[in-house]
Amino acid sequence: MKTLRIGSGAGYSGDRIEPAVELAERGDLDYLVFECLAERTIALAQQARISDPAGGYDPLLSERMRRVLPFVGDKTGRRLRVITNMGAANPVSAAIEVRRIASELGLDLKVIAVVGDDVLDVLHADFLLDNGQTVGSLGERLISANAYLGVEGILEALRADADVVITGRVADPSLFLAPQMFEFGWAADDWQRLGRGTLVGHLLECAGQVSGGYFADPGFKDVDDLARLGFPLAEIDADGEALITKVADSGGRVSRATCTEQLIYEVHDPAAYLTPDVTADFSQVGFVEEAVDRVRAQGAGGRARPERLKVSVGYLDGWIGEGQMSYGGPGAVARAELARAVVLKRLELMGVKMQDVRAELIGMDALHGPRSTVEPWEVRLRVAARCEERSEAVRVGNEVETLYTNGPSGGGGASKSVRQVVAVASLLLPRDAVNPRIEA
Amino acid sequence: MKLHTLAHSRTGDKGDTSNISIIAYRAEDYPLLCEQLTAERVAEYFAGLLEPGAAPVRRYELPNVQALNFVLPGILRGGVTRSLALDAHGKCLGSALLDLDLAIHP
Secondary structure (H helix, E strand, O other): OOOEEEEEEEOOOOOOOHHHHHHHHHOOOOEEEEOOOOOOHHHHHHHHHHHOOOOOOOOOHHHHHHHHHHHOEOOOOOOEEEEEOOOOOOHHHHHHHHHHHHHHOOOOOOEEEEEOOEOHHHOOOOOEOOOOOEHHHHHHHEEEEEEOEOOHHHHHHHHOOOOEEEEOOEOHHHHHHHHHHHHHOOOOOOHHHHHHHHHHHHHHOOHHHHOOOOOOEOOOEOOOOHHHEOOEEEEEOOOOOEEEEEOOOOEOOOOHHHHHHHHHOOOOOOOOEEOOOOEEEOOOOEEEEEEOOEEEEEOOEEEOOOOEEEEEEEEEEEEEEEEEEEEEOOOHHHHHHHHHHHHHHHHHHOOOOOOEEEEEEEOOOOOOOOOOOOOOOEEEEEEEEEEOOHHHHHHHHHHHHOHHHHOOOOOEEEEEEEEEEEEEEEEEEEHHHOOOEEEO | OEHHHOEEEEEEEEOOEEEEEEEEOOHHHHHHHHHHOOHHHHHHHOOOOOOOOOOOOEEEEEHHHOEEEEEEOOOOOOOOOOOOOOOOOOOOHHHHHOOOEOOOOO
16 A cells, blocks of 8 residues: 655645645645634634625635645646635635636636534524533624534545545544545544544644744754745555655754654643544654654554534624833833833723723733843833723723823834634534535 | 753643643653652642632643643633733743753752
8 A cells, every 4th residue: 555645734824825835846745734724713704704605714715726726636646635624614615716716727626615514503592611601691692603523524525536625614633634544444433543643633733833833942942944944744654654754955844852842732631632533542652753854653542532523612702902002221111010000090090891901011021920030121011901892992002002192201112903802612512413514 | 950951842722721741852851850840830830820710730741752741721811712811822831831940959
């Protein structure tokens, strides 16, 4: 049996595009996977779809596809296919857009959408969310509910001979596990191999984060050429044994250390990493550096999959108003402290209605509380508050801005913003309430 | 000695929970990390940031990669999507933990 080659073309919606093109062109790949959905991306996309029924998919979908579709099919000696969750809140419209681009490029490609993750209609008012609220209590503020699908829909699309598979919410590792199951014929209850294949997916799903991105710490962990960071690919055999590498001559690095950081990233109990497909066991994983930028992953296992599927519920939760102002030079911290006190007093005097407020000095205590023991040359006051009404949130940034002519001396570079809070909570649904399927 | 000299770290988020990996550069330093970096010590280090009443900090060991994984429930107050924090994901927490002092046995 051949070695399967799967590359990772994006680790989040806004990720760099040219490393994906490099993989498509020079990675000698069977599959290029783009993982582009963070926790609340679908809720945001659902809002976009409300204002434009044909929208609600990834804003970079068209550009990414225009760049990589020319390599899809039998162009490089292998048949390259694309799998992505860039369908977000509207995989069917995303598939139509990809077909339009393929046709513009003169390509004859089969593009299949996977649907069924949208479970808004399945929710009952008395369902309890993990934040203690009921679905019913969200009322009109409820935007979206999407189940994390597993491999099923993608497998069906591959069996239907798709060149491009476009999904909405699918568990990130499942995007990578599905082509392994399809190519090697693994059974849906072959937990050991599914656990290994899930490890491959977990290592690849954040793209550059396993090939030297988000890793460098100068003098401790140096990485070459981050500006030309190469995205990773895995060489996988029929038992799910895998080697992580990247395109030769690209920037970055694949090492035991980069793989270990990504192994534990967003994992809680390493012996029980839950996906819709398997309970993967990463607790005994080890890495061997076989050559420069070639690391073998070993020791993953798996047990039966969870009975219920996780559902992300998106809802509107007020507005966040924010204002910032910088202070520099001698006494910068004292003036910024005074500015902080003044703004908080003003918000109180003006009766601004806030659910929660936070005022901090960037450079002193914004990230981890008061830990700094040195006086910096410059600090930046940041005041942020969550308000039920937009009109109240606007007043937060305005009060910071009035420091110009009313606050301590020498404030500069004021900025202010207001944004709507799209919050996400989760619940669990029985599998039989969810029906993944394809729309060709 | 600062933890930074012996180990590296990455922080992940799920809901209002952070997980912080601490990975020994050299296998021979791993026992020292296991001994001194208890869940209680990490909880104490982040006491000012942890939500009162949240579930306790948990520690998992990954011996084959000489790593510890700390799970800190509730530290991302309200969760990434609602948080007022500058670093709502808590991405910088691991770097902060590397400032922790280790006692080196003679």
